[in-house]
Amino acid sequence: MSQTLQAIRGMNDILPADAELWEQFEEQVRDWLRAYGYLPIRMPMVEPTPLFARAIGEVTDIVEKEMYSFTDGLNGEQLTLRPEGTASCVRAVLQHNLLYDGPKRLWYMGPMFRHERPQKGRYRQFHQVGVEAMGFAGPDIDAEQIVMCARLWDDLGLEGIRLEINSLGQPEERARHRSELVAYLSGHADKLDTDAQRRLHTNPLRILDSKNPHMQELVDGAPKLIDYLGEASLKHFEGVQALLREAAIPCRINPRLVRGLDYYNLTVFEWVTDQLGAQGTVCAGGRYDGLVAQLGGKPAPACGFAMGIERLLALWLDQGNRHAVQVPDVYVVHQGEAAALHAFRAAERLRDAGFAVHLHCGGGSFKSQMKKADGSGALLAAIIGDDEAAANQVSLKPLRDEVEQRRIDFDELADTVGTLLYEWEDDDGSI
Ligand code: ATP
Ligand code: MG
Numbered sequence: 001m002s003q004t005l006q007a008i009r010g011m012n013d014i015l016p017a018d019a020e021l022w023e024q025f026e027e028q029v030r031d032w033l034r035a036y037g038y039l040p041i042r043m044p045m046v047e048p049t050p051l052f053a054r055a056i057g058e059v060t061d062i063v064e065k066e067m068y069s070f071t072d073g074l075n076g077e078q079l080t081l082r083p084e085g086t087a088s089c090v091r092a093v094l095q096h097n098l099l100y101d102g103p104k105r106l107w108y109m110g111p112m113f114r115h116e117r118p119q120k121g122r123y124r125q126f127h128q129v130g131v132e133a134m135g136f137a138g139p140d141i142d143a144e145q146i147v148m149c150a151r152l153w154d155d156l157g158l159e160g161i162r163l164e165i166n167s168l169g170q171p172e173e174r175a176r177h178r179s180e181l182v183a184y185l186s187g188h189a190d191k192l193d194t195d196a197q198r199r200l201h202t203n204p205l206r207i208l209d210s211k212n213p214h215m216q217e218l219v220d221g222a223p224k225l226i227d228y229l230g231e232a233s234l235k236h237f238e239g240v241q242a243l244l245r246e247a248a249i250p251c252r253i254n255p256r257l258v259r260g261l262d263y264y265n266l267t268v269f270e271w272v273t274d275q276l277g278a279q280g281t282v283c284a285g286g287r288y289d290g291l292v293a294q295l296g297g298k299p300a301p302a303c304g305f306a307m308g309i310e311r312l313l314a315l316w317l318d319q320g321n322r323h324a325v326q327v328p329d330v331y332v333v334h335q336g337e338a339a340a341l342h343a344f345r346a347a348e349r350l351r352d353a354g355f356a357v358h359l360h361c362g363g364g365s366f367k368s369q370m371k372k373a374d375g376s377g378a379l380l381a382a383i384i385g386d387d388e389a390a391a392n393q394v395s396l397k398p399l400r401d402e403v404e405q406r407r408i409d410f411d412e413l414a415d416t417v418g419t420l421l422y423e424w425e426d427d428d429g430s431i
């Protein structure tokens with residue numbers, strides 16, 4: 001016997017019960033983005049590898065070891081499954097000259113691919129909602145993006161997600177800090193773990209983000225980037241904080257917060273929860289003023305963030321939420337050849353009127369079909385036998401109520417269903 005094929009490790013099927021939850025989440029996200037004036041954009045899932053190397057940085061974890069890259073067998077081009085969306089989004093904006101008439105607020109949602117060790121909250125195909133504002137220089141857009149996240153947590157009823165922010169300053173400021181940091185860390189070379197030794201000369205800032213408890217003391221005593229920021233950088237950072245205070249969003253300044261992508265400057269932020277174990281960051285972002293120029297465009301300041309949908313939904317479920325399961329309004333059962341045609345027409349007529357209809361397919365006795373109707377969660381069964389078909393009628397049986405079955409003319413079907421459903425809605429406020 002041949003073995004059943006399995007999905008790739010770390011790449012998950014999202015089965016109907018979960019997929020419904022995803023759709024509800026996506027709908028809410030769309031409404032939320034509309035409220036802030038963000039427009040949708042969709043980019044390809046495969047891009048030329050150099051895009052990510054240039055945008056994210058050659059010595060980042062993502063580019064060094066997490067990318068799914070391959071050679072196009074036809075023309076030898078190096079390609080990569082996108083590990084994140086910002087680089088693609090900036091590429092698309094530049095390719096189509098979208099900033100020609102001013103700044104743009106854009107968003108996208110979809111799968112990202114990283115070759116990481118799969119574990120709870122960490123997958124090889126995962127999904128992000130990405131939000132990018134390009135052409136905006138002031139701290140107001142940074143603050144607005146943070147505030148908008150808070151609103152989404154509220155819309156979703158999520159609790160216990162806290163905000164951490166930091167400023168990475170400008171590249172020159174980081175360079176000064178970096179050389180002193182390297183000097184400090186080199187002076188304690190014996191205390192560096194292998195990861196830190198590897199990063200010492202490539203990406204020393206990332207060492208400050210180390211999760212290794214044996215390095216905490218060393219990290220705590222390291223030169224802090226914030227002490228190297230100039231007046232303009234500090235002013236921007238204070239501007240963001242003032243707006244957050246105004247919006248009553250509590251935040252913790254975390255001087256160790258650095259991002260795993262090289263393109264960030266000034267404001268960086270993360271939304272973190274303690275309820276998801278080690279994978280507690282549900283949303284992360286910040287300013288990337290240099291990226292547009294770095295990818296060949298006319299310089300344009302920008303700010304954005306991405307959230308991990310799997311982590312947010314896991315949190316939502318952990319907090320005891322249950323999503324509404326989609327049920328049909330009407331389940332149509334039928335028996336006999338003439339009845340089958342009549343049922344088909346009845347179902348379409350009801351859909352014309354806007355109802356969700358499940359037409360029984362596959363035959364079976366009335367009794368077994370009624371069981372299916374009951375199990376579907378529908379509120380009404382439309383029953384059609386040869387009698388009904390011959391008289392151009394339909395029998396309607398309420399399934400969640402002790403109301404009598406009644407027989408009506410075909411032409412009254414949609415109106416009667418509407419009235420019945422509407423009555424129930426009146427009874428308890430919901431159907
Ligand atoms: P982490 O530190 O958890 O690896 P990151 O800094 O690599 O995160 P970003 O590139 O900033 O993550 O991506 C933004 C968000 O996307 C993360 O905060 C997280 O919610 C989600 N995310 C990132 N990588 C994964 C993954 N492999 N599986 C699931 N979600 C992920
Ligand atoms: Mg990562």
